[in-house]
Amino acid sequence: MSITSDIIRGHTEAIILSHLMERDSYGYQINKDILEKTDNRYELKEATLYTAFRRLEQAGYITAYWGNQKTGARRRYYSITPEGRAAYCGYKRDWEEAKELIDKLLR
Amino acid sequence: MSITSDIIRGHTEAIILSHLMERDSYGYQINKDILEKTDNRYELKEATLYTAFRRLEQAGYITAYWGNQKTGARRRYYSITPEGRAAYCGYKRDWEEAKELIDKLLR
DNA sequence: TAATATACCTTGACAGATGAGGTATTATGG
DNA sequence: CCATAATACCTCATCTGTCAAGGTATATTA
Numbered sequence: 384m385s386i387t388s389d390i391i392r393g394h395t396e397a398i399i400l401s402h403l404m405e406r407d408s409y410g411y412q413i414n415k416d417i418l419e420k421t422d423n424r425y426e427l428k429e430a431t432l433y434t435a436f437r438r439l440e441q442a443g444y445i446t447a448y449w450g451n452q453k454t455g456a457r458r459r460y461y462s463i464t465p466e467g468r469a470a471y472c473g474y475k476r477d478w479e480e481a482k483e484l485i486d487k488l489l490r
Numbered sequence: 491m492s493i494t495s496d497i498i499r500g501h502t503e504a505i506i507l508s509h510l511m512e513r514d515s516y517g518y519q520i521n522k523d524i525l526e527k528t529d530n531r532y533e534l535k536e537a538t539l540y541t542a543f544r545r546l547e548q549a550g551y552i553t554a555y556w557g558n559q560k561t562g563a564r565r566r567y568y569s570i571t572p573e574g575r576a577a578y579c580g581y582k583r584d585w586e587e588a589k590e591l592i593d594k595l596l597r
Numbered sequence: 598t599a600a601t602a603t604a605c606c607t608t609g610a611c612a613g614a615t616g617a618g619g620t621a622t623t624a625t626g627g
Numbered sequence: 628c629c630a631t632a633a634t635a636c637c638t639c640a641t642c643t644g645t646c647a648a649g650g651t652a653t654a655t656t657a
Contacts, residue, residue, distance in 0.1 A: 388645055389613075390588040393496025395644080398595045411604050421591050428646050433606065435644085456604040456653050475596055481497040482589060484528050488505045489582055495614055496644070502613080518635050538614050540637065545613090563622045563635040602655075608648090615642085624633070 386425050395427065395435045396444075397474035403445060403463035404471060410436065410459065436461065444470050493532050502534065502542045503551075504581035510552060510570035511578060517543065517566065543568065551577050 402413050410432055418426050439445045444467030450458035463471070509520050517539055525533050546552045551574030557565035570578070 386588050386591060387500060387584065389500025390584060391592070392499050392613090392644060393494060394592055394595070398592075401596050409604080417595065420594055424587070425591050425595075429605090430607080430646050430648090431644075434646095438644090454654070456602090458604065477494065477497060478592065478596060480531070481493050484493060484532050485498070485501055485505075485585065487527055488501070488524065488532075489508050489585060499613065499644090516635080517637095535615055536636090537616075537638080541613075541615095561623070563633090565635065598657100600655100600657080603653080605652080606650075608650100610647090611645085613643095616640095618639085619637075621636080622634075625631085627628100627630090 388431075391425065394474075394478070395431060396439055397471065397478065398427070399432070399435055399439065399461075400444065400463060400467055400471040400474065403461055404468065407460045407462045409450065409461065412458075439467070442470070443467075498532065501581075501585070502538055503546055504578065504585065505534070506539070506542055506546065506568075507551060507570060507574055507578040507581065510568055511575065514567045514569045516557065516568065519565075546574070549577070550574075 398417065399413060402408055402416060408416075410429070414427055414429070414432060436445070436447075439461075440447060443464060445461045445463055447459055447461050450460050452458065505524065506520060509515055509523060515523075517536070521534055521536070521539060543552070543554075546568075547554060550571060552568045552570055554566055554568050557567050559565065
């Protein structure tokens with residue numbers, strides 16, 4: 384785990400939305416996906432994840448429902464809304480621009 | 491001005507050090523350089539800039555001295571230290587890694 | 598049956614960014 | 628000559644996202 388939270392800060396919501404673009408998912412799963420995708424180099428902390436869920440729900444970017452699996456602990460699934468998809472595109476554009484700018488500034 | 495502070499957050503120190511790698515400079519000048527370099531798309535707020543200077547001084551990454559220009563308002567110049575140069579390299583590596591990770595996560 | 602993994606959640610504290618306020622000097626347009 | 632803008636510095640209180648630390652509950656495994 385090497386990436387500082389200040390660098391990743393502000394990307395939490397985009398990262399979550401990105402996962403939900405592919406399929407509905409739940410907190411624990413999203414966290415594991417991130418770990419795997421980054422070869423254990425980055426992990427969203429649980430508190431960060433769940434507060435982000437609240438923000439995203441509040442903003443109308445995701446909706447939640449309880450999974451109905453028969454076994455294992457209960458899961459709260461999240462689904463991305465059309466507004467969420469639009470927001471994701473915005474986040475992505477912001478990232479592309481920020482990347483360009485920071486590259487320029489850290490020459 | 492489109493880049494949110496949360497995306498740029500954590501890069502302030504690196505951006506300042508990057509400028510000081512080229513030559514000694516002072517707050518007002520660094521701010522104008524950033525504006526110019528980014529075609530007015532990003533501006534470090536003054537309060538952010540000066541608090542960052544304090545942090546960098548505290549960390550031993552920069553040293554300060556008053557300019558001796560005969561005319562105009564007084565200027566406080568900053569100089570990067572060897573430790574600062576090393577820190578800059580670290581920040582830069584962090585950025586390259588973060589960039590890669592975020593790109594992966596925002597697929 | 599104890600430990601581990603799965604899965605959720607809340608609270609308080611922290612740190613960086615910033616709006617709003619301030620000071621002082623010099624240049625400039627009317 | 629005077630008002631305004633530009634240069635140049637600084638501080639403080641507030642806001643926001645992150646996170647450590649704590650909690651709950653169920654299922655699996657050794």
